[in-house]
Amino acid sequence: MITPQGKAYLDKLYHYLEKLPETERLDAVREIESHIVEGAANGEPEGVILARLGDPRKLARAYRSERLIGSVSMRSFKDVMTLVGFYCTAGLLSVMVVPVLAVLAYGFGFCSVLIFLAGVIRTFGVTWINMSIAPGMEVPTLWSMAVAIPVGAIVGGIAYISWRGLRKYLTSLSDRYRAVLPVKSMQSKMRPM
Structure with a gap:
């Protein structure tokens, strides 16, 4: 079960992922949510899990970066730009x-x-x-x-x-x-x- 602190973290992550398509935003938030739930089920405090995940803005950048890297071939001028x-x-x-x-x-x-x-x-x-x-x-x-x-x-x-x-x-x-x-x-x- 996610606490209000965890819910706030996921809401911020969702907000910072605004440049991704809606399905990818939801997939990313669900993945982090399952990561938090799994850690809590293993007895880890939610605060520790959130601290390890770090700033939701930085995590959102990581997801956006992964999407860009996955969609860009680095061969054309447009891709590099x-x-x-x-x-x-x-x-x-x-x-x-x-x-x-x-x-x-x-x-x-x-x-x-x-x-x-x-x-x-x-x-x-x-x-x-x-x-x-x-x-x-x-x-x-x-x-x-x-x-x-x-x-x-x-x-x-x-x-x-x-x-x-x-x-x-x-x-x-x-x-x-x-x-x-x-x-x-x-x-x-x-x-x-």
């Missing part, structure tokens, strides 16, 4: 780290493509594309591609490292949120097949 949006709201560090890494990854990636294209186009004699090593030191037209390849590779390398860092950070956050979930069956049920 969905996760970026979720994790930017997940904590102060994420608000700083995720946007910086995303801007570096996509910005430098786009720039590396432009550098290669500029090198190819300039090699064929397009004079409106400027390539300078230093003030007053213009790269000869015939050397445009030879300069564009290593510069584009360096910029592309920064993009790749930033992309890998972003994926690693998002995966780390997901793992931490998964650890908050109290029931292992919930974790396996929500993981993508």
Whole structure:
């Protein structure tokens, strides 16, 4: 039997799960309720169970994270931006780290493509594309591609490292949120097949 304290906890959890579809909200609340009832049936005080579950807001984030991870393939730009949006709201560090890494990854990636294209186009004699090593030191037209390849590779390398860092950070956050979930069956049920 759930006490008023447990009922209040479940009500808060339900409220914080507002962004999930109704059936998933109810499933999550029922699962936590059964976890509380099972613990109480084993002689554990409800207050201890609730303390172990932690803040209902954080638990709701864990459930939302599981849903996002289960529905996002991390292969498309839209999928990554969905996760970026979720994790930017997940904590102060994420608000700083995720946007910086995303801007570096996509910005430098786009720039590396432009550098290669500029090198190819300039090699064929397009004079409106400027390539300078230093003030007053213009790269000869015939050397445009030879300069564009290593510069584009360096910029592309920064993009790749930033992309890998972003994926690693998002995966780390997901793992931490998964650890908050109290029931292992919930974790396996929500993981993508």
